Amino acid sequence: MPSRPDSDQSYQQFHFLMNAPALFNAAATATELGVFEFLHQHPRSLFEEVREHTRIPAHQLRVLLQAVCAAGLLTRTDGRYSNAPVADDLLSTDAEDSWSHILLGWKEVYYPAFVHMTTALRTGTNTALATYPGDEPTLYQRLSRDPELEAVFHRAMSAFTLRSLDALAERPEFGGVRRLLDVGGGDGTTSLRLVARHPELTATIFDIPSVSKLADDKIATFSDRVDLRPGNIFTDDFPVGSDAVLFSHVLEIFAAEQILALLKKAYDALPPGGRVFIYGYNVSDDETSGVYSARLGLYFNVLASGQGMAYPATDYEEWLRQVGFTAVETVRDMPYEHGLTMGVR
Numbered sequence: 548m549p550s551r552p553d554s555d556q557s558y559q560q561f562h563f564l565m566n567a568p569a570l571f572n573a574a575a576t577a578t579e580l581g582v583f584e585f586l587h588q589h590p591r592s593l594f595e596e597v598r599e600h601t602r603i604p605a606h607q608l609r610v611l612l613q614a615v616c617a618a619g620l621l622t623r624t625d626g627r628y629s630n631a632p633v634a635d636d637l638l639s640t641d642a643e644d645s646w647s648h649i650l651l652g653w654k655e656v657y658y659p660a661f662v663h664m665t666t667a668l669r670t671g672t673n674t675a676l677a678t679y680p681g682d683e684p685t686l687y688q689r690l691s692r693d694p695e696l697e698a699v700f701h702r703a704m705s706a707f708t709l710r711s712l713d714a715l716a717e718r719p720e721f722g723g724v725r726r727l728l729d730v731g732g733g734d735g736t737t738s739l740r741l742v743a744r745h746p747e748l749t750a751t752i753f754d755i756p757s758v759s760k761l762a763d764d765k766i767a768t769f770s771d772r773v774d775l776r777p778g779n780i781f782t783d784d785f786p787v788g789s790d791a792v793l794f795s796h797v798l799e800i801f802a803a804e805q806i807l808a809l810l811k812k813a814y815d816a817l818p819p820g821g822r823v824f825i826y827g828y829n830v831s832d833d834e835t836s837g838v839y840s841a842r843l844g845l846y847f848n849v850l851a852s853g854q855g856m857a858y859p860a861t862d863y864e865e866w867l868r869q870v871g872f873t874a875v876e877t878v879r880d881m882p883y884e885h886g887l888t889m890g891v892r
C-alpha cells in the first residue's frame with residue numbers, strides 16, 4: 548500500500564475531510580449546549596466551569612471538548628478553555644446572522660438527508676423527501692406541516708442570506724428600481740435589506756403561504772414599503788406593476804424547463820426596460836470548484852426538489868437570452884461563491 552508523507556497538504560485535507568462529519572456534529576452540539584456563547588463571556592474557563600454551564604456528564608464533555616479542540620474551534624491552555632478566534636466571531640452569539648443558526652439548520656435538515664445520497668442519485672429522484680410527511684414535490688412545501696422545523700430552516704437560511712446579502716444590496720442597479728417583485732422571497736430577509744438600503748424602493752414578496760406568515764412578523768417595520776403575495780410561483784400569476792423581478796436563491800432549486808417557465812413569467816410581468824436579477828451560488832464555469840455550491844446541489848437532488856444545482860453563470864445568461872432578455876451580464880466572484888446575472892426586457 549503506497550503511503551504519503553505527512554507534509555503533503557492534500558493528504559492533510561483528506562484526513563480532515565474523512566473526519567469532517569463527526570467534527571461538524573461536535574461543533575453543532577457544542578453550539579446547542581451553549582459552549583461558544585459561554586466561553587465568549589467567560590474565556591479561559593476551567594473544565595468544571597464549562598461542565599456546570601452545559602450540565603452534561605464529565606466523561607461525555609471531555610470527549611466533546613477534545614473533538615471541538617481538534618476541529619480548531621476551541622483552544623486549551625494550562626487546562627483552561629477559550630474559543631478560537633474564528634469560533635468567537637462566527638458561533639458565539641445568537642444574532643440574526645450568526646453561523647450558530649446555520650449549523651443547526653444544516654444539522655437538522657441537510658445532513659440527515661445525505662444517508663440517502665447514493666440511492667437518490669442512482670434513481671434520479673429526491674428519495675430523502677419521503678422522510679417528511681406529505682405528498683408535495685418539494686421540501687419547502689412539506690415543511691409547512693412542521694412549523695417548528697420550518698422556523699429552524701428559515702432561520703438558518705436567513706442567517707446565511709444575511710452573510711452574503713450586502714454585496715447584492717450595494718449594487719447600483721437597485722438605485723434605479725422603484726417596485727421590486729421578490730420571487731421566492733422567503734421570510735423577507737432580502738427585501739427588507741434592499742428597501743433599507745434604497746429609500747425609493749418598495750417590494751412585494753411572493754412565497755408559499757406558510758413562509759409568508761414568517762415574513763409577516765418580520766416586515767412590520769417596513770409595512771408601508773414591503774407587502775406579501777402568498778401563493779405558488781408556478782401555478783399563480785406573477786403580480787404586475789413591478790419594474791424589476793428578483794430571483795434570489797430560487798432558480799437553482801429547479802430544472803431548466805421550470806427555470807425557463809419562471810423567467811418567461813418574469814418577462815411577461817415586466818414593462819419594456821424592466822430588469823431581472825438572478826442572485827445565488829454559481830459553480831465555476833468548468834464545474835470543478837465551489838464547496839458551498841457542491842453542498843447545495845447535492846442537497847437539492849437528494850432532498851429538496853430532486854433537481855437543480857448551483858448552475859454556472861453562463862447557463863443563466865443563456866436562459867435569459869432564450870426568453871428574450873437583452874443586455875445580459877453577470878457580476879461574478881461575489882462573496883460565498885455568489886454571482887448576479889442580470890437582463891433587461
Ligand SMILES: C[S@@+](CC[C@H](N)C(=O)[O-])C[C@H]1O[C@@H](n2cnc3c(N)ncnc32)[C@H](O)[C@@H]1O
Nearest residue numbers: 687708731732733754755758778779780795796
Ligand atoms: C432557498 S429559499 C430562498 C429565500 C430567499 N429568496 C433568500 O434568498 O434567502 C427558496 C424559497 O423559495 C420558496 N419556494 C419554493 N417553491 C415555491 C413555490 N412553488 N411557490 C412559492 N415559493 C416557493 C421557498 O418557500 C423558499 O422560501
